[in-house]
Amino acid sequence: MAALGDLDLEALDFGAVAPQEFARIVKGLPGRRIAELMAGPQRRRVLDEVFGRMHTLFKPEAAGDRDALIRWRITVSGLEPGADDDVYETHIAAGTCTVTPERTDRTPQLSLTMAAPEFLRLVSGNASGPTLFFTRKLKVNGDIRLAGGLTYFFDIPKP
Template sequence: MADNSTGSVIDELSALDFAAVSPPEFARIVKGLSAKQLGEAMHGELRTRVLGEVFGRMKQQFRPEAAGRLTALIRWKITGDTDVVYETSIAEGACTISAGRSDAEPRTTLIMADAEFLRLVSGNANPVTLFMMRKLKVAGDVGLASGLTRYFNIPKA
């Protein structure tokens, strides 16, 4: 990102083809932005594109060998202008992602703001630290929530 002002950051992010951005490159982009910049960038169509791409890649980042026989529904609630919900279902060595809230009861629900979510999925934040700082709220199985990162290849910036 060339300039540190929020307007130019949003312009640069809006111009990105997120499908062409590798996970390590995405991690570097997130690492280079402040929480304020991340929060300000996550609005409207850009927010929809970013969250869609992150959740769209989650299936490819899944590590079935690490999950073993785990069966769990994880609900992600990302807060911002509006709350966005996605669900990750892990069963029989496979991972499926769906947008929106189902009627199924999740084993754990993770609730966090846009900036914390982007930092978490890009390897720029530790879930335990976020939880201890109350930037990540967990409902349900806290043990599952604390170990989720081992089931996915998390990029490193």
């Protein structure tokens, strides 16, 4: 793969990038560049790819018999005024993780809200949930114990 400075993120096929490579890309990019990427037209494509892979990185043995709905709200700070946040829901139940690419009428046990750059850092193993929470870059509403253990339910790549 090209050096990060030469990488054309807008044209990158994120579906063809392995999780470990994605983690390396996110780690090597300055926050400003990640924010630019996630403020552009490829934002939803990147988010869809990340959420679309969650079921493949899910560790059912770690989740046990837990049944939980998690709502993720990825904020649009920096995007055009009036733009809507992106909302996804993950449902963990019966040893599976299913993703809905929108808000439903169901009541989540946990809601997580963060800007897109922080979300990419979190899911790529380049940031920790507690650090984001304590620096007020991650808002948690609901089951705080579930929030604290959520990263153990997924095989998060090591950058």
